[in-house]
Amino acid sequence: MNIRSLTRGDGVLIGAAVVLFIASFLDYISYKGLSADAPSAWDSLGNAIGTYMVGVIGAALIVLTRALPQPRKVLGLDVVQFGVAATVFTAWSFFWTIIDLGGVDAGAGLILGLIAALVLAGAAVAGPMVPALKAPLVGAPKPQTPSPYGMQHGQPGQPGVPGGYGYPGAQQPQYGGPQDPSQGAGQPFGAHAVAPQPQAPQQPEPQAAAPAAQPASDFAPFWFAVPVARPLYAEDGSQAPIAELAPGTWYLAVEQRGPGLVAQTQDGRRGVLQDTTGIQRG
Template sequence: MNIRALTRGDGVVIGAAVLLFIASFLDFYSADCDGGPYCDDIDMPNGWDTETLFVVLPSVFLIGLIGAGLVIAGRFQPESRKVSGLTLDQWGSGFVVVAAWDSLWSLMVTPDKGSPGVGAILALVATLASAAAVIATPRVPALKAPLMPAAAPAAPSPYGAQSPYGAQAPQPGYGYPGPGGAQPGQPGQPQGGQPGQPSFGGQPGPAGQPAQAQAAGGSDFAPFWFAVPVARPLYAEDGSSSTIAELAPGTWYLAVEQRGQALVAQTQDGRRGVLQDTTGIQRG
């Protein structure tokens, strides 16, 4: 599990789930008894009082907490993994929206001589915040940003060309991330007598294929290793919308070609595709 897969919108969902859990233990309704002598003796129900609020517990609190859990769990699962045709975060998004509606409805049907308690009000705030987050995150860049920013790249060296992505391009005969990386086809062999770094993403390219043959971006482009801050799809090279793989955070991939702002990336098993969203990638 890589926490860098979480977005700021997911952070809002997590915070709203914590607030919803706290609200479940607070009075869901309060009594309007006009200061009568028995007001202090009235025990108002909370969300876990199944005898009085047998509908509120599953329809507001449980479905809201389960929905938030599914949204977060879906960030660590590939998009191809679905349940009844929907991904986990899509199921979770539906759950939290239903919880928000049920929470609002529970305030509309407050019993006679009663009013919403602090538990009901906090539950409404939490479910509305969670529903707004799951709906707005795919559409608002500020919420799509990683919750934990990627580590800052190392300071550029005076040796080697500069990449359009703001970090130093690798030296000829690229290797694994870090100085003195091993050459493709020569695992563990040092460059210039320096100890080699371990592989982070597998051997690039078919066995025996020269490394230089993969650099199709011209003389100004040198292949480099990179990692994505969040899971991102890798599209087919023919320009279609079909997805051939999904790049996961915490794994190094090899960029072998540049196409405008996009990169042609190679996975551990040798598949190649176009990474269209290169914002926030971490250079190796």
Template sequence: MNNRSLTRGDGAAIGAALVLLIASFLNFYTLKGCSSDECGAGAWKSELFPLLPSVHLLGLIAAGLFVAARFQPEGRKVLGIGLEQWGAVLAVAAAWDALWSLFNGQEAWELGAGAYLSFIAAAALAAVILLSLRGLPALKAGLLPAPRPQQPQAFGQQPGQPYPGAQQTGQTGYGYPGQQAAQDPSFGGGAPQYGYPQQGQPQQPQPQEQQPAAEFAAFWFAVPVARPLYAEDGSGAPIAELTPGTWYLAVDQHGQALVAQTQDGRRGVLQDTGGIQRG
């Protein structure tokens, strides 16, 4: 389970579900004129059945289905309906039941703190799920910040040192001694040595050491608008759609295209990389 696939909407749904669970242990109804804790009845009391399964447990199941959809393959459905849609339907049903439970027809009882808190939590859960399905950017953004990508570094390179094959100003090329070395007595007293060009002779071009290409470093990115992600086999079939407000991991690069990985582990080719935002 990758926690970075969670959105702010998922976090809000989880928070509303926790408040709904806490409200189930508070007094839903209390006797009028009674200040003792024994005068109240919570949702877990059998006398208030089916309040617990129709409001609190239904809301918890709705939040669980909504969040579980983040870790399931895209397009998975139950009875032809996606998990997110199931969560929305059950959340609205829980909020509707919580609303009608506020109308108590018995004069001896009055509403307790659990009744009001249950309705607020159930209504907030339904609103969060519905707004998330509508694509509200504030709720579609990632819950956890994306890590900053590390700068590429050649194998065995120390910080501050140039890449292998890079030339430095003021130093002679690799394998060719400078003027001081040629005039050193240990090199023959300044006489031309074997393999070094003499004055008047054309100089042969020396082979340049080829600098190795820098390795690709994975990084997190977000797209400005919804863009399709195509299969890596080149078939041209889209396998997913990248949406704004969600961070995706770039694992490789093919020319101008990026090989991206979604939150559920699928990989594909993002051909349009214009305007992407790096993490």
């Protein structure tokens, strides 16, 4: 289950389902002028399971199915459709129950359950259509900036780290400076030192032309989400889709490929997204 694939609509569903579950333990009905304890929905399993828990189960089906990489189907129908139908049924049952109570009053559990059921059904139906509810619930993580190749923290050559031979700040060998006095100890006393003969200046060797530096790419990996479901094609240029990018899920763009993007899915598959219009950057 990928938590980053949840949308704000899924967050509303989870919150409404929690409120609906809590409401099932409150007073279902109340009696005026009577000191008897008012029953809750769990005093009648038909009300608790047939009304309250149907809505909770419907919300769980919607959220869990949308969080899966591939949608699940039962009898040719998407599991989300069963969840939406369950939430609408719960709201419909609460509405007619609170209208036709007879000689009793609605308790806190029934009133709170009706409000939660209406919010639950509204989020289930309007979640895939309202842009505010389709937005991701969790923001996209920032991609880490890779360090230069082969350079690790604490190696010579980095600022503030004493370098070895050949790096700035290292103790370099001195040429032409004062030598150790002990070097002339083996010569006889009074021997004349032979003056060094002047040598012709050496011609500098032609250096190989440095290869032209390749221009650094300005592309930096980033997270994005698609507004509608779009196919992801193979990198070899074939038109066979290898995956489908779903709305509400964050994907990582790793490379620019012409007008498209090379994207990586949550399970590690990579492909080319040819249609990049309307994508949301993280």
